[in-house]
Amino acid sequence: AIQMTQSPSSLSASVGDRVTITCRASQDIRNDVGWYQQKPGKAPKVLIFGASTLQSGVPSRFSGSGSGSDFTLTISSLQPEDFATYYCLQDYTYPWTFGQGTKLEI
Amino acid sequence: QVQLVESGGGVVQPGRSLRLSCAASGFIFSRYGMHWVRQAPGKGLEWVAVLSFDGRTPFYGDSVKGRFTISRDNSKNTVFLQMTSLRPEDTAVYYCAKEEVRYGERFAEYWGPGALVTVSS
DSSP, rough: OEEEEEEOOEEEEEEEOOOEEEESSSOOOOTTTTEEOOOOOOOOOEETTTTTOOTTTTTEEEEEEEETEEEEEEEEOOOOGGOOOEEEEOSSSOOOOOOEEEEEEE | OOOEEEEEEEOOTTTTTTEEEEEEESSOOGGGGGGEEEEOOSSSSEEEEEEOOTTTOEEEEETTTTTTTEETTTTTTEEEHHHSSOGGOEEEEEEEEEOOOOOOHHHHEEEEOOOOEEOOO
């Protein structure tokens, strides 16, 4: 199975900060990566698919980039509601695999 | 609007079986692949299984292959996860999710609230 190595595992930041989360795949997966946000006790929510396409309704402060094996999620200016855990997910081949998650904390 | 609701969770002894259901509404169920994803307490997300729109093509995660079976009833807008030979490490919240394909890219667009399965003696 393809391994997704996500970093950092946790991140402390403040409102207004710019933050970056990265995922590295164990092989070339083209641009077949999504980014998901999860808040405590809630189901995940898709933010980005196809490495860089913003899902409808997601604020434009979220952006994704990368191709091949290195991918990045960037939040340009943190808002209070962005404090959550973020996961990358490769959908290049089955089994799909998630990164370990990044907990974004104040 | 799209709704997914899981049911069938509960406490089960190791080695026993359990079947989860996910009832879907608000979209043409028979046109979409459906996934199961789980999350152990305090841990990250783990992809479990997917089934194609027509029910013909399942795929499984390595940790459940041979023990879990995904199926669907398109006449009842429901996807199932039959779990056998359950282990304590299968304890998790199980989410079902609707797959979307847009611009050639697949992703899990909508998710249910989850069902807790606890495997314990």
